Amino acid sequence: MRPGGVENRLRPLRSILPASSIPSAGGRISPRTDSDVSGVPNAEPSTRLGRIQDPHAAVRSSSLETSDSVSRLLPSQVADEPYPVVRSLRPDGTIEPGFDPGLDPSEVLHLYRHLLLTRTLDERLVVLQRQGRIGFHVGSLGEEAAILGSTYGVAETDWIFPCYREFGSALLRGLSLQKFIDNMFGNANDTVQGRQMPDHYTCREKCWGSISSPVGTQITQAVGFAWGAKIEGKNLATLAYFGDGATSTPDFHSGMNLAAVFKIPTIFFCRNNGWAISVPSDRQTATRTFAEKAAAYGMPGVRVDGNDLFAVILVTREARALAARGGGPTLIEALTYRMGGHSTSDDPDRYRGRDDLVPWAEKDPLGRVRRYLERHGVLTKRDEEQWITEIDNSFRRAVATAESTPQPSLSSMFDDVYANLPWHLVEQRVQLLEGPRAAKGH
């Protein structure tokens, strides 16, 4: 547990977690159009194609204007602003009154180093992929604060159930850079023995899960893990990461429902980054926010500026405190933006304009923290340059080591399928080891 621990750092901020049962007004959800995040209060939602119709407006007005039985049976109970966006760190590096997470400057420095590490590695790994040295990378450009803030907001003994975009979380927990890079190369030192694509690492010793590519499957598992701990009376929560696209999967529904019914201490952390590969978030749902889905399950939902490290820490701690009190799960919707492609296999220029990035670049999650640190006189430009040099040096060393590490052995292909090798795998292993590839020295 880090200094202070979660329990005594939690500040009850009742306003952060709204009551769970308030349905929302209509409108659209895409974070790239969200007026709350753009900082324009009460602005009409708009897209880059211009203003869009509120899809619920017609229904509402017709129900007022007509008196047929159908409209009376379908009442529209709406609240104006049921899920305000929690913010803490302003663009100029000052803090919203009443929303100070109370972080020590040394903590913030530590987190900022990890934000820089995550950002820098993302950029370097894309280059490695373009050079053909690794096969793939799925990055978190622009989403660093949402990822690191939420991981920091739970206890180190809480378990992380990642999607596949959270390497920053694993490194913050203590996954070694070398192990991460070994996974990017799938070599013999890779914990998962080159059995998965790059970015599918694992780190059990840091209470950090195992990554799979199917979207959403980790959500029910996160619930089960926390459920198991609850059955044994342990104070433990799980943090499940997923994107806005995952809210359309069966496991989102099943996991949210199970957690709410059984009051399971799972924090559902939705990185609403605007895109599921090429499909925008308004194709995932007709609700205006993802947070309001919580109401249908009977749990609190909260929206937070996902590019605001401090606000993400605040709401995650609040959700963790609720879980510790036996209050069960929380859904957090972090409004952020996927500044890169879905992965190195994707070309976002085919479905979005580069202009779309401009407002989000202005809300860069690193800049705000940098300005905060500069205001407090604990970070200079030179410090930052030196850190990046250090990161680059350790990255180069890790890559050199990983590249010179041999592939996993042929026989390792058969390990870990079962606890003990059954007869048919013994037979197939012999076929491989006596086959033509083995003869060539593989």
Add this chain to the structure above:
Amino acid sequence: MPLMNMVQAINDALRIAMRADRRVVLLGEDVGKIGGVFRVTAGLSDEFGADRVIDTPLTENGIIGAAIGMALYGIVPVPEIQFADFFWPAYEQVVNELSKYRYRSGGEYSAGMVIRTPVGGGIKGGHYHSQHPEAQFVCIPGLKVVCPSSAYDAKGLLLAAIRDPDPVIFFEPKRIYRAAKGEVPEGDYTVPLGRAQVVRPGRDVTVLAYGAMLYEALDAAAKAQRQGVECEIVDLRTIWPVDIETILESVKKTGRVIVVHEAPRTGGFGAELLTLITERAFYHLEAPPVRVTGFDTPFPYTLESEYMPLSHRILPAVLDVARSA
């Protein structure tokens, strides 16, 4: 020794496992207060409480996804899928998660559990309460697949499966839930996974069967005997990894083999069994191997006795294979 049917034997095994190990937890639809739609978990909720015998919402993917999470934590979950026909929402969790957890994490994580589910026809259940989908699980690396045919084996295999480090799909042949009655020892014992059993020795034809169809094979064997044909019946008990040694020993002795299963023929487990046999014992075969299986149609309601590979379809196959040059 007390006389038990398969329902009682499985119930007994669950009770013993839960008494012996506090980490064993049951979850599924209707497993709690009512004790399961077949009463397999009857009384367990009373003894172990609602925290360990969990009535879940209707969510097969949620049941298996949550069970995986529990297993990762250290619980030993025994989830129930109410009918094997309803497995499919959970198939992704089984195929992409459960079966791959140890492999994909380099051994850091594993999710040992037993998924119990009633299978098979013969209860007038139509398409959706009758299917026998073992082939859809045998083809997934990392899983073990079990299907007992007697009360004794059901108890012993289930206790072995619960203590096995790998995920096990435990198919319970519901047609013989109450009909398969026999002496079952009190207390704790296991029947090892991966071992078949020769339940009827014979020199002429090997018949491979499991679950409810074992009794159909035995019935056909009794009738064949009256016509001078001696069947050797092998009860697979564990479908995968299958006990290839016992099978080959029998086939090499008889030179003739029939596989019986309820599932449709094409892509069924019989295809795999006969391939394994022909790869390894081709020159011992004296007649073409034969499959007696469900037809390649959906499972029919009214005509289920014509669809299933019952004794009246096994007997002519046995006689043909036995007399084939």
